[in-house]
Amino acid sequence: MDIKILITWLIPLFPLSGWLLWGLFGKYFKGLSGYIASGFVGVSFILSVVLFFIVAYSHGFTDTLYPWVHAGIFKAGVSAVIDRLSVVMLVMVTGVSTLVHIYSIGYMEGEKGFSRYFSFLNLFVFSMIMLVISNNLLLLYVFWEAVGFCSYVLIGFWYEKKSASDAGKKAFIVNRIGDFGFAAGIFLLFATTKTLNYETVFTFIPSMPVYTTTAIALLLFAGAVGKSAQFPLHVWLPDAMEGPTPVSALIHAATMVTAGVYMIARFHIIFSYSPAASEVVLAVGTFTAFFAAFIALTQFDIKRIIAYSTISQLGYMFMAVGIGSYTAGIFHLISHAVFKGLLFLTAGSVMHGLSGELDLRKMGGLYSKMKTTAVTFIVGGLALSGIPPFSGFFSKDAILADIYNKGFYFAWAIGEITALMTAFYIFRLIFLAFFSESKLDPAKHVHESSKIMTVPMIILASLAVIIGFLGMPPFNESLFYGFLHTDFKNAAVFAPAVNNVPWYILSLISVLMGLSGIYAAYILYIKKTVSPEKIKSIFKPLYALSYNKVYIDEIYNFLIVKPMLVFFDFLWRVVDIKIIDGAVNGTASAFSFFSVKARKIQNGMLMSYILTLSIGAVALLFYYFIR
Amino acid sequence: MNNYLTVASIIFCIGALGVITRKNLIVVFMSLELMFNAANLGFVAASNYLNLISGDIFVIFIIVVAAAEAAIALGIAIAFYREKGTLDIDRANELKN
Numbered sequence: 001m002d003i004k005i006l007i008t009w010l011i012p013l014f015p016l017s018g019w020l021l022w023g024l025f026g027k028y029f030k031g032l033s034g035y036i037a038s039g040f041v042g043v044s045f046i047l048s049v050v051l052f053f054i055v056a057y058s059h060g061f062t063d064t065l066y067p068w069v070h071a072g073i074f075k076a077g078v079s080a081v082i083d084r085l086s087v088v089m090l091v092m093v094t095g096v097s098t099l100v101h102i103y104s105i106g107y108m109e110g111e112k113g114f115s116r117y118f119s120f121l122n123l124f125v126f127s128m129i130m131l132v133i134s135n136n137l138l139l140l141y142v143f144w145e146a147v148g149f150c151s152y153v154l155i156g157f158w159y160e161k162k163s164a165s166d167a168g169k170k171a172f173i174v175n176r177i178g179d180f181g182f183a184a185g186i187f188l189l190f191a192t193t194k195t196l197n198y199e200t201v202f203t204f205i206p207s208m209p210v211y212t213t214t215a216i217a218l219l220l221f222a223g224a225v226g227k228s229a230q231f232p233l234h235v236w237l238p239d240a241m242e243g244p245t246p247v248s249a250l251i252h253a254a255t256m257v258t259a260g261v262y263m264i265a266r267f268h269i270i271f272s273y274s275p276a277a278s279e280v281v282l283a284v285g286t287f288t289a290f291f292a293a294f295i296a297l298t299q300f301d302i303k304r305i306i307a308y309s310t311i312s313q314l315g316y317m318f319m320a321v322g323i324g325s326y327t328a329g330i331f332h333l334i335s336h337a338v339f340k341g342l343l344f345l346t347a348g349s350v351m352h353g354l355s356g357e358l359d360l361r362k363m364g365g366l367y368s369k370m371k372t373t374a375v376t377f378i379v380g381g382l383a384l385s386g387i388p389p390f391s392g393f394f395s396k397d398a399i400l401a402d403i404y405n406k407g408f409y410f411a412w413a414i415g416e417i418t419a420l421m422t423a424f425y426i427f428r429l430i431f432l433a434f435f436s437e438s439k440l441d442p443a444k445h446v447h448e449s450s451k452i453m454t455v456p457m458i459i460l461a462s463l464a465v466i467i468g469f470l471g472m473p474p475f476n477e478s479l480f481y482g483f484l485h486t487d488f489k490n491a492a493v494f495a496p497a498v499n500n501v502p503w504y505i506l507s508l509i510s511v512l513m514g515l516s517g518i519y520a521a522y523i524l525y526i527k528k529t530v531s532p533e534k535i536k537s538i539f540k541p542l543y544a545l546s547y548n549k550v551y552i553d554e555i556y557n558f559l560i561v562k563p564m565l566v567f568f569d570f571l572w573r574v575v576d577i578k579i580i581d582g583a584v585n586g587t588a589s590a591f592s593f594f595s596v597k598a599r600k601i602q603n604g605m606l607m608s609y610i611l612t613l614s615i616g617a618v619a620l621l622f623y624y625f626i627r
Numbered sequence: 628m629n630n631y632l633t634v635a636s637i638i639f640c641i642g643a644l645g646v647i648t649r650k651n652l653i654v655v656f657m658s659l660e661l662m663f664n665a666a667n668l669g670f671v672a673a674s675n676y677l678n679l680i681s682g683d684i685f686v687i688f689i690i691v692v693a694a695a696e697a698a699i700a701l702g703i704a705i706a707f708y709r710e711k712g713t714l715d716i717d718r719a720n721e722l723k724n
Contacts, residue, residue, distance in 0.1 A: 604720025606655075611647050 004054050005063045008080050011047045011090065012129040014040040015097075018122035026115025034105035037118040041101050041125055045094035052087040056483065060084060062135055062199070069138065073194055079135040081198060085330065085487045089132040089262055092334050093255050096341050097125045099456035100250040103345055106452035107246050107352060117157060117244070124150035128255050132262065137186045137196040140263070144182065144227065147256045148175050154251060155243040167239040174236040178226015185219030188212075202269045202490070210274060217270050217277030221284075224260030228314045231288040235552055237311055241303040245348030248303060253310050253344050254337035261317040261333050265326045265488075272491035278322050285318025286411045291550065293421040297428075298546040300360045302347050305429050309384065310340055312418060316399055319411060323495050325402040326488045327481050331471045332399055335391035338467055339383035342460035343426075346377040349449040349457065350433060354440070360429060365438030370448040374434045376461040381430050383464045385423035385514040391468035393511070398475040401506045407498040416513050423517025431525040473503040631672035639665035652704050652714040656697075663693050 018040040022033045029036070060083030069076040080086075101121060108117055127146035134140045149172075156168030190196055192212055193204040205213060224230070229237035240252050251257070264271055264281065271278050289312045296308035313336050320329030351358060353370050367374045383390035386397065396419065404412045440446065448454070470480040524532050536543050545551070638661055645658025667686045674682025704714065711718050 606716050606719060607647055614643055614647065 004051065004061065004082075007047050007051050007054070008063060008082055008133065009065060011044045011051070011094070012126050012133075014044045014047075015122040015126035015129065019119050019126060022115045022119035022122065026119060029115060031109075031114065033115045033118045034101070034108070037122050038098060038101035038105065040122065041094060042098045044125070044129070045091070045098045048087070048090040048094045051082065052091050055082060055084060055087045060086075060487075064135075074190075074196075076136050076138040076196055078139060079197075080133040081135040082133060083487055084484050085262075085265060086133050088330065088334065088484060090129065092337050093128050093132060094125070096254040096337055096460075097121075097128075097250060099459060100246045100254075100341065100345070103249075103348075103453050103456040104244075104246040106450045107348055108244060113157065117154075120150055120153050120157075121247070121250070124154065124251060124256075128259075131259060135198055137189065137198075137201070141183065141186055144223065144259065144263075145179065147251070147259065148172065148179070148227070151240070151247075151251050151256055154247040155240045157243055157247065161242070164242040167236075167242040171236040171240050174233050175226045178223045178233050180222070181219045182223025182226075185216050185223065188219060189216050192216075198266070205269045205273050206492070208273070210276075213270060214274040214277045217267075217274045218280060220263065220267060220270070221277060221281055224263055224318075225284065226260075227263075228257050228260030228318070229311050230260070230284050230314065230318060231291055232552075234288065234292065234311050235556065238304050238307045238549070241301070241307050245303065245344055245351060248307070249341045249344030249348065252307065253340040257310065257314060258317070258333045258337065261314065261321060261329055264318075264321045265330055268321070268324075268326050268488050268491045271321070272324055272494055275494040278324065278494060280322075281318050282322025282408065282411060285315045285320075285322050286414050287315070288312065289315025289319065289418045290414050290421075291315075293418045293425065294546055295549050296425040297421060298543060299425075301358045302350065302360055302363075302429055302433065303344075303358055305360075305425060306340070306343050306347055309343075309422065309426065310336075312422065313340065313384070315418075316396060316415065319403060319415065320399040323403055323406050323408060323411075324491060324493065325399065325406075326491065327485045328395070328398040328402050328475060330484060331475075331480050332395035335383070335395040335464075335467055335471075338460055339380045339390070339392055339464040342376060342457060342464055343380040343384065345453070345457050345460065346373050346380060349373040349453055350377075352449050352453070353446050360432045362439055363433040364436045364440065365434070366446070367434040369446045372448060372454045372457065376454075376457040377434065378430055379461040379464055381426040383468075384426050385518060386419055386510055387423075387514050387518075388507075388511065389465065389468060391464050391466075393507070393514075394468035394471040394473065394475075397473065397503065397507045397510050398471055400510055401473075401475065401501075401503050404506055405497045405499045405501060406495045408495075416509060419510055420513040420517045423514040424521050427518045427521035428525060431521055436525055473507065475503070628672060628676045632669060635665045635668040635672065638662075638668065650715050650717060652707060652716050652719075655716060656700050656704065660693065660697070663689060 018037050022029065022037060026033055060081070062079060062081045064077040064079035067075070067077045101118070104117070104121065108114055111117065124147060127143045127150055131140060131143035131147060134143060152168045152172040155171050156165040158164045159168075186196065189201060192208065193201050195201060226233045237252060237257065241248055243252075271281065292308045292311035292315065296305050296312065299305045299308065313332070317329045317332050317336070320326070320332060349370070350363070350366065350373060353366075353373070354363070357363065379390065383392035386393045388394075400412060400415050400419075403415060471478045475481055523529055524535065548554070642658045642661030642663075642665060645661065646655050649655050649658060667689055670682040670686045670689075674680070674686075707719065708714055
């Protein structure tokens with residue numbers, strides 16, 4: 001077997017065996033499972049890097065491990081596509097996973113389900129790797145669901161807590177809605193092209209009627225909306241914060257939620273041949289970016305703020321893929337994975353230090369007590385705000401510059417306003433948690449996290465500083481663009497550049513937006529020249545709207561959940577009890593009713609039996625004669 | 628031929644009436660035998676008239692079966708009498724309803 005093919009299949013094999021090992025024999029390993037699990041994922045990471053260089057210096061390839069389904073014209077194999085897009089994703093997924101695994105050893109220390117946790121974390125990494133490298137839509141769909149399942153299991157990791165198990169169910173059910181569309185899209189694609197293999201599918205797309213392509217693209221996008229928590233299916237992600245924080249970092253920030261963006265980039269041919277569908281992607285992304293940032297402005301739960309921020313940043317990625325800037329979208333995906341993973345890990349460290357405290361109003365002055373956490377958090381915050389030279393600056397500006405130069409001014413303006421809000425909410429969090437006067441319970445012992453947690457944070461923080469330079473502006477001449485854009489060369493150009501505004505002008509605007517957001521937070525929460533309470537009272541309805549998350553949960557509750565409950569109650573009380581049970585019981589009681597009547601005939605009198613018999617015989621005789 | 632069948636019918640109706648109206652188990656049984664023999668008479672008459680042997684064979688069979696059945700029926704009558712102290716068949720009504 002070719003060495004690169006061997007490497008390809010060894011990458012998912014390590015986490016898979018980890019899952020089996022901890023799942024079956026976890027209790028014999030005890031604390032050791034964390035270290036070995038991290039080691040396994042680490043090996044996958046090293047192999048991914050090797051594969052990255054193999055692909056970078058030669059070319060991509062595909063390989064089929066074995067033909068999985070072979071029924072008539074329907075063929076789907078366990079096969080991998082290794083091109084530049086998938087190796088970039090592989091390195092990111094396994095890299096972040098390794099760091100999160102190591103961090104988890106410290107974070108989950110002494111938890112009851114320590115081995116269970118690592119078993120599912122390994123299963124997740126396996127599923128995510130397979131999702132990234134799968135070469136046909138059926139395999140993609142299987143692992144698309146598998147990562148959803150891992151997410152469900154890990155959100156509800158503390159299943160004894162009702163809110164955690166509810167959040168897990170919510171995530172799973174909301175994803176069902178999107179995945180219904182995703183499955184329908186796959187069916188439609190198969191019905192029109194009779195194949196699910198990527199390459200073969202893509203050869204059909206250019207000659208397909210536009211409305212079919214649009215329908216397929218929109219249905220596939222429905223899956224992405226669910227998985228990547230875009231409006232209107234974003235409601236599960238903030239609740240998913242009930243899970244352990246490293247899970248939030250890995251699944252709900254860096255990897256799984258970006259699967260939707262990856263999927264669109266992978267199917268860029270389908271999306272680029274349907275400008276209408278791409279426009280929907282852009283619209284949904286733009287709206288979500290703004291909407292989630294707006295909610296994040298007033299939240300007090302630090303993990304929820306970061307969760308809404310994730311939704312908002314995913315919106316940026318969808319904006320990028322919606323205008324056909326797939327490379328920029330993936331670049332933001334990578335840099336976001338690094339700095340958002342970092343923000344979650346540091347938030348987890350804060351939580352850990354304060355024994356589970358999440359409320360910003362009960363924090364403050366943590367800077368002096370946990371310096372490493374504070375510094376790495378600020379690095380993540382600066383990257384998120386798009387301040388140079390942190391990675392968020394390069395990736396977000398690559399997207400915004402493309403949007404402007406392709407002439408989507410409205411989306412660009414929303415993006416810039418969102419950038420302002422982003423900087424504001426993340427620095428509001430930083431100032432309230434780390435700098436303003438302490439509102440902590442003095443009896444509480446606040447401590448910095450152990451090395452095993454801080455080292456991954458430091459590595460991610462350094463990456464958040466370095467990684468942006470791969471996309472050194474102007475983005476079209478950068479290393480990252482040069483590496484990846486060849487994968488997208490077959491995409492139809494539906495949104496050509498109409499302007500050529502140099503990048504530094506646009507970047508200047510973005511940086512100004514970011515800085516003013518930070519400054520606004522500084523005035524409100526450090527200098528206190530304007531009191532937050534005053535702002536709150538001026539914009540009372542807006543504040544209430546944001547604080548209550550635009551009442552989306554309540555609206556869904558009222559519009560969907562309540563009518564559903566009434567409907568299901570009807571099904572239960574009327575259809576099930578009355579009609580179905582009624583039919584079954586009615587048959588039985590009809591029989592017993594008539595048998596009571598019929599019983600009367602059997603009166604024990606031999607004479608009457610014989611009489612009846614004779615009358616019957618005579619009647620038969622008569623009948624015979626008359627006939 | 629007609630005469631034979633008329634006699635057979637009359638005997639059959641007497642037997643049937645006896646089965647329906649009589650209360651004594653033995654009398655009912657005797658009436659049943661009458662009905663058998665009415666049927667037998669019909670068989671032999673027809674056999675003679677059509678010049679076939681099968682009717683006679685039927686009759687022999689019926690007599691054999693009736694004899695076996697008579698043995699069982701008398702056994703039942705004795706058991707019934709021991710149980711109830713009477714042969715009134717209206718008392719044999721325990722299987723009703």
